[in-house]
Amino acid sequence: MIKRIVPLLLFYNSIAFANSPPNSKYFSPISESRRALQDSNREIKQLSKLSHKEQIEQNLNKSELKAKKQILPESDICLPISGIYLQGITLLNNTDLENITPISHDCITTSTLNLLAREVTQLYLDKGFITARVQFIQPNKDGELGVQVIEGFIEKIEGGNWWINTRFLFPNTINKPLNLRALDQGLDQANRLQSNQATLDILPGQLSGGSIVVLHNRHKRPWFVSTSIDNYGQINTGEWLGHTTLSFDSPFGMSDFFSININTTIKSYSEKFNRSYTLFYSVPYGNLTFSNFYSYSQYLTKLQLPNSLIDLDGNTQQYGIKGDYLAYRDQDNLITLSGQLTQKRVNNYFADALILVSSPKLSVLELSVNHAHIFTDGVLNSNFSIEKGLSILGIDSSKNIINNQFIKYKFALDFNQYFTAFDANYQFKHQLFAQYSPDPLPGIEWLSLTERSAIRGFSHSSVSGDNGWYIRNTLSRSYWVAGSQVTPRVGFDLGQVYPQGKRRQESTAFGFSLGITAHYNQATIDIDISRGEIVSGSVTRNEPIMALFNLAYQF
DSSP, X not given: OHHHHHHHHHHHHHHHHTEEOTTOOXXXXXXXXXXXXXXXXXXXXXXXXXXXXXXXXHHHTOOOOOOOSOSSOOOOSOOSOSEEEEESXXXXXXXXXXXXXXXXXXXXXXXXXXXXXXXXXXXXXXXXXXXXXEEEEOOOTTSEEEEEXXXXXXXEEEOOOSSSOHHHHSTXXXXXXXXXXXXXXXXHHHHTSTTOOXXXXXXXXXXXXXXXXXXXXXXXXXXXXXXXXXXXXXXXXXXXXXXXXXXXXXXXXXXXXXXXXXXXXXXXXXXXXXXXXXXXXXXXXXXXXXXXXXXXXXXXXXXXXXXXXEEEEEEEEEEEEEEEEEEEEOSSEEEEEEEEEEEEEEEEEETTEEOGXXXXXXEXXXXXXXXXXXXXXXXXXXXXXXXXXXXXXTOOGGGOSSOOSOXXXXXXXXXXXXXXXXXXXXXXXXXXXXEEOSSOOOGXXXXXXXXXXXXXXXXXXXXXXXXXEEEEEEEEOOEEETTEEEXXXXXXXXXXXXXXXXXXXXXXXXXXXXEEEEEETTEEEEEEEEEEEEEETTEEEEOOOEEEEEEEEEO
């Protein structure tokens, strides 16, 4: 009987928990599950973005490639030739060649030939073919001067080892055209591992047009350990948390990466705790990066009823695979296509009885496109994704009381700008996130405004819904004080959620924050003071001032 009654009772409670009041003693199992999944997703995204961050940093440090000014001595004297023909071009199309300045056959000079050579070479450089060379051939019997293009290719790659696996970083490149973008991608994949600091040289080969790519690497120890403590946890399950991350670079000699994260309440009380574990593995293959992950979390808290103390406990787990493909790359842009399949399983219990409405099982397919545009003073990153709930991997929609075949659209925009004001250097960081679904979503798929990664300043209240958006704005400046880098910051956040259903009204939340981060060698200290406020209809709820502390150290 209990198992039949509890789901109905908790169904109504789960609605109330979605917008719980400040200083509430109530506990929302679905909110705790959503928070656990979002925390693990944040860890997974940070790990999968390592190569993307490396690509942006590499491009920021590159200068534009320019063709040599001249091949022949400049002269305005007309040469005894009747025309010009091109040969050896296979990597440029007719549209590319239309950008070449038209040549008048009435008077062809060495200046004309130098301009032609520069423009042809620049067309190759713009596409990343940096070893293409232009040579002039003696005029034929018709008096036409030949322009021979030697399109460079990779003769061989040297310097590969256990930490830099050339078969995975530079696949199918031998005897293929030498393209700097492909080489840069391989370098980025190698340097996404913290133990690598790889560079390359391009040397002349033994064959005509051939080049030898020589890799160099300043290798450090392949394992890393980081640990931290903070008070980012929840009152009901334990505020003070400990985190440990252990990672290994190239454990199988494929320039691959493995990481395990362990998070737990520092003191596990008999009446409350929170623990989570995340495993992540990735392996590159040229423009492709494959990864898989697994996360598990569990919690326990107590609910005081009039005549008894009841256990509320649960666990969440998700596992999935992901593929990222760098579809386009140039001096200022990176476009990445991604696909991810994830299974999520949530179990929440009330006095050992499963709460069906708060225990969904989902299989979700996500397709996304990411575009990074690099400016001289910053980076603009945008991401659009579509998520679709599927009835696969053991998910039976006919036996599920929760809509597990939803569709959800998400958009994220990150803009980092560096500027100078009053003889000081500043960084402005703007983040926008929005999601929309025409379907009622499971609670774990809602957008929560009061999560630490969304609007800052909330520790008691909870506001979430199917649809919504938020923006985060942070202004910071870095100083060097006694060998430490100190970065104070100020932030303002704003957002809204729009739950499904005619009777439920939108809620607005905003928050202010002041913080400071200090780095000294391998240690980092972060302090953040913030306060949030919620406006729901005619009701305004003020959140108490929240002080967050984080101490981290990397070995």
